[in-house]
Structures are given as structure tokens and as C-alpha cells.
Amino acid sequence: MMKRISGFLLGLTLGVSVIAQAQTKDPVVDAIVKEATENSQLEKLGHELMDVIGPRLVGTPQMLQAHEWAVEKYKSWGISARNEKWGEWRGWERGITHIDMVAPRVKSLQGMQLAWSPGMAGKTVTGDVVIIPDVPDSVAFQKWLPSVRGKFVMLSMLQPTGRPDYNWDEFGTKESVEKMKKDRDALTIAWGRRITKTGYTSRSLQAALEKAGAAGILNSYWSKGFGANKIFGAVTKKIPSVDMALEDYGLLYRLAESGHTPKISLRADSKETGVVPTFNTIAEIRGSEKPEEYVILSAHFDSWDGGSGATDNGTGTITMMEAARILKKVFPHPKRTILVGHWGSEEQGLNGSRAFVEDHPEIVNNIQVVFNQDNGTGRVVNLAGQGFLNAYDYLGRWLSKVPQDIRKNVETSFPGIPGGGGSDFASFVAVGAPAFSLSSLSWSYGTYTWHTNLDTYDKIVFDDVRSNAILTAVLAYQASEDPVRTSREKSILPLNSKGEPGTWPTQGKATRRGGLD
Template sequence: MRNFKKALFAPLLLAGFVSMAQRPAAQELKNPIVEAIVKEANDNSQLEKLAHELMDGIGPRLVGTPEMQQAGVWALGKYKDWGIAARNEKWGEWKGWQRGVSHIDMTYPRAKSLEGMQLAWSPGTNGKTVNAEVIVLPYMEDSIAFAKWLPAAKGKIVLTSMNQPTGRPDYNWEEFGTKESVEKMKKDRDMLTAAWAKRISNTGYNSRTLPAALEKAGAVAVVTSNWSRGFGVNKIFGAYTKNIPSVDIALEDYGLLYRLAEAGGKPRMSLKIDSKNLPPADAFNIVAEMKGTEKPNEYVMLSAHFDSWDGGTGATDNGTGTIVMMEAMRILKKVYPNPKRTI
């Protein structure tokens, strides 16, 4: 009988646990505020509209540009429309600059429009068209030999990036190539990358200081190709020259120029870059605030960096983060306008 009681007690105990575990789910009370937030986000999302206005309409938000200033005014206007207190907090200044139209062409040994764009904050050509021979940064044994070569850069357009052995991303090689061909490509690329790094270091400069040295020596432009290892995509960052244009050329067109120059073909390029320097511009943060009603000195913070590089629209870095944060504030103001803590 004692064993029977034990055997009977175990299933009853298990059934009790199951019943207790199931009861909260069945009796769970839905939070009406959370439900309202989810409903507003699903049924009345403003994300697409915000994305269109910011990324399509205003575009990239490079610090120091009129577009960055315009984006700040836009954000303040949105918060005002939503009834949220917001302010522009200045924290310094940055060099003013505005991108213009670029014409980048190969003029010899044949005419070909090239896929490329000026780097951020690059000087322009002052309304003129620069036409010059293209040369590749040479390999020198050391900085002394490079210093002796530098005068040869005068009047030239200098290529300062390695010529990529392939324009296909690794995943594409791995999908369609044999194991042996993929391994050989990667080995060859690693060797070329190491050799180019040595070519740069032997000059006595690095990728940041070399353009200024070429500029001082009289080069008329510096050309790079900062490939992202994706199909047809380069990274567009900042220029390190102060008076001559810095231009990035897409992988295939860069390879063409490089091969022609290396073979002694003396290719020529023409550049007309209409960017212009502007007076120093305010650097700032946009701060919006919903004051807490019970614990105003305790904070819940949402943040996203507002600025971007200007090679694209600045969508993924970080326009999407910006509009999601703003949309969250809009929804909270509509559904939960009097939070306990300051948001």
C-alpha cells in the first residue's frame, strides 16, 4: 500500500506542476500599452515615409555639408510635428564642403567614361578640366629611393591602390570554382596584398600621408580603388589632399588604367570635379526628450549616429537606425505620452 501511495502521489504531483505551468498562459493578462504599441507599429508605420524623406530626399549626411544641416532641420521638424520637445546641441565645428558633379574619363589610348567618384572632402578642379598621364606608384627599395623618385610625380595622376586579381566575391568563387582554383586565387591575392603593403611602407609614408606627399611633389590627382570585396561596390571614405582631387575608381576601370600604365601604354585621364569648400559648419546632436512623470532623473536612452559617409545614401550606416529610433519616439508619444522615466 505504501508503494501504491508513492506511485499515486508522483502522477498527482506532476499533474499539479503541469496545471500550474499552464494556468498563467491561459490567464495571462495582456498589457494594453504594449498591445497599442504593437498595433501602431504594424498598422500605421511611418518608417517607409521617414526613409524616403531622409535617404532619398536629403541623401547622405556627411559632416560639414549642407545636407547634414538640412537633415538636422528635418529631424527637429518631425519631432515638433509629433509634439516632442527637441533641440539642436552644437558640440563644435567641422570643415564645410559640398560635393558637386564629377566627370571622370580616360582620354587615351581611347575615349572611355570611367566609373568613379571623388572622395569625401576632396578638393575640386576649380571649374577646369585636368588632363594628364596616369602612372602607378612604383616599387622602391626604401624611403630614400622614393624621395628621389617623387619629382617624377609632377603633372601626373598617380594610382596608389593595388590592382585586384579578381572582381568576384569569395562566395562566388566558392560556389562556382574548384577547390584548387579558389585556394590558388586566395594565395595569389594574399601575396599581392602583402607586396603592395610593402610597396607603400617602403615609401616612408602610409595610406593617409602618402597622398599629401604626392600632392606636394606636384601630382595633379591621386586615384585609389577601395574595393569592398562585393560585386561592383567600392568604399568611399575621406580625402587626404588639400589642393588636388582625390578620386576612387571602380575595380574594373581601375584595373584597365593600371594595366595600361604598367605596360607602358601611358594612359591619360581627364577630371572635372566641381566640389567646393564652404565656411566651417556646426557639428551637432539632435536631442529629443519625453520627460518622466515619476522619476524624471532616471533615463531610458535611444540613440543612433545621424551622420554618414556620402558615397551612398547613408541608409545602412546609419539611416535605418535613425528612423527606427525616431519611429519608436513617435509611437511612444502617441501611445505612452507620460512615461515614468525620461526617455
């Protein structure tokens, strides 16, 4: 009899548990997952932004086009959006870069002018290629300097190998791998000394070469992966600066070093467009009960322009856009206002988000939370507390509502250390607003897509981005509905490397006139 009663009670307990689970299952979360899975707009957004508009270098027409596109896209979803001016920038538009080796044989070469490089007014210039010499001292360099007139000068060291380290580790013998790395380290040190002996820094050296009449500057910032080079900005004012693929740069270097005097012809078109405005795009789903409190979805909108800015930060951008679209459709009246911030000029120093923090204390003082995504196409795997003492409480509660198949990938660490830079969440952390990075796994981000010529649509892993959109939407929904305001209490930071008490990051000031002063 007792066994029958025990069995009945056990069944009753299990039944109550199942009913309780059914009652606590959130239909809004289910709707978010369903919309994200069955009606995803990510591929379309990615194509329109990365393929049609392309890279979004601050100050270019493509950056303005992207801002206008985002506003219209949000409006088509019934979400109000605006472009908010925060500064001005040097306007510039990229044109054709074409490079050919014409001696000692003919070969078309791979390379592109750096951002903001001076153009050549449609002309093609032909000249010898020379290497910065290894001189005894700055006096000897000054004697050599006039010889650069009309020539293209190579400023990067010759890489001893074009194979990534992982390729060496897979196929090389232990002895050959160790020798390669030892030789590379020695060459790197020697090249640094070579530049120092000219009496200039790497930056001021280019100005000296320009003044001496060089035809152009050749660099190769290899990203240590097959075919990958990092493309940043030029410092020259009158002559073109070009980054070349490792393979072609090495070819020219070896020919010049061996006395075969390579000659190239170069056409590098670009156009200065004067002073142009810079913007943040701000989208808003107005809160129904606490409209003056804010949940902010954050991603920088600009990119470098070696590729099309796909994983830095096109994927963060479309993640936030998709999350907002889904929320507007399945939960259009959140308790708190949900803002989406697409920041300009993050790449030059978090300028758009810093300007927003400076310009909107009324919003910053009433932030419930900021979620930022900006490190590639991978699924989110880390969420740290950024030094906020009680972040474990509210982030833990919200994260518990995320579907298990997504939540299981996310490691948390509390209270963590406040980020002083790296991406736009840091602009908010610096003023004590609870802001967090949705940090994703690598997909070889640092080598192959971060600021490189290979950061293009085809590198996007849409399954991972879809997972991130669901995660973001659920976290934003939970944050908007939480009956409690988030705590801003800061933890006591550990001692720094000097044994001094750790200090909270200080607020950085936005650069509002880029390349103009």
C-alpha cells in the same frame, strides 16, 4: 468519481491559467505592435532622410538639413526636440565628379572624389596615369618623384580578381580558389613593401605627391563585393583624391603597367564652406513621475557620403524615431523621461555622444538604460550585458515582455564584456552608465553597405526595421515603468591576452574642432 473530480480540478487549473494570462497581457504592448504594424512611418521616414536629404557627412549642408528635418518631424508628433551644438567642423560640400579615359581609347569611368577632397574650381584636367613604382629604396623614389608633375598617380594595388570570395567558393575548383587567395595575399604583402620603400607612409606619400605637382590621386578601396567600394576621407590639401570602381581602376592599372599610357580627364567639384557648427538632435518625452531619470534611445545621425547612409545609420535613426513616435501616441506619459539622441560625427570617433556625456553629467548620472542601434538593416539578434553584473536581471525582465515572434530571434549573453568603441553605446559604458547595443544580423553589411557607395535606400529591409522599432519601443516602455533603478555594478573582467586583469574602458574625449586644427 475520482476521475471526474481530477478532471474538474484540471479544467479549473487550466481556466485559472488562461485567465491569469489574459490579466497579465499588456495593452500597451499590444498598442505598440498595432501602431507599428498598421500605421508604420518607416518607409516615409527612410525616403525623406535617405532620398531627399541624402548622405549626412559631418560639416556638410545635408547634415544641418537632416538635423532641422528631425526637429520638425518630432514636433509634428507632439514631441519636443532641439538641436544642441557641441562643436565645429570643416565645412565642405560635394559637387560633380566626372572621369573619362581619353586614351588609348574613350570610355567614361566610374568613380567619386573622397570626402573633403579639394575641388578643381569647375575646371577639367587631363593627364597621364602612372603607378607608384617599385623602387629599390627611398633615394630612387626621390629621383622618380619629379616625374609626377601633371599626372594622376595610382596608389592602390591591382586586385587579382573582381569576384567576391563567395562567388569563387561557389563556382571555383578547390585548387583555383586556393591559388587565387595565395596570390592575393602575396600581392598585398608586396604592395605594402612597395609603399614602404618610398620612405613614406601611405598618408605622407600623398602629401609628397601633391607637393611634387601631381594632378590628382587615384585609389580603389574595393569592399570585396560586386560594385562595392568604401568611400572615406581625402588627406590631400590642393589636388583631388578620387576613389574608382575596381573594374575601371584595374583597366587603367593594366594599361599603365603594359606601357599603353592611359590618359584621363577629370572634373571633381567641391566647395569649402568655412567653419560650421556641429549638433546632436535631442528629442524628449517628459517623464510624469521620475522626470530626472532617463531612458535613452540612441543612434548616430551622420554618415559617410559614398551612398546615402541608409544602413549606416539611417536604419538605426528611423528605428529610434519610429519607436519614439509610437510611444508618444500610445503611451504619452511614461514614468521616466524618454530621450532620443541622434549623435553627430560618430564616424570620426563617437564625437557627438562623447560630447553629450561630457556636457550632461546630470543626465548621465541618472540614466536608467541606453539602447543603441547601429549595424545595419537586419533584425536584432543579439543583446549582450556589456559587463554589467546584474544586466541579466532587468534586461531579461524587459525582454520577456517583447512579443514572442520578435523575442525568439534575440540571443542574450551576460554579463558580457564592456564595449570600448564601435558605436555610441560605448560613450556611455565608459562612464559606467548601463548602455547596450541592439545588434542585428548582417545582410552582407560589412561587404556591401558599410561605408560604401551602395549604402542606399533600396538596401533597407523594412520588415526587419519594423521588428526593431517594436522591440525598441517595448524595451523603452518597460524600462521607463520599472519600479527599480537599474544596477551599475560591474563584473570582474577576465584576464587580457597578456594575462593581466581586464580593465573597464576609459572615457574618450570628443573632438570638437574637426578638420580645423
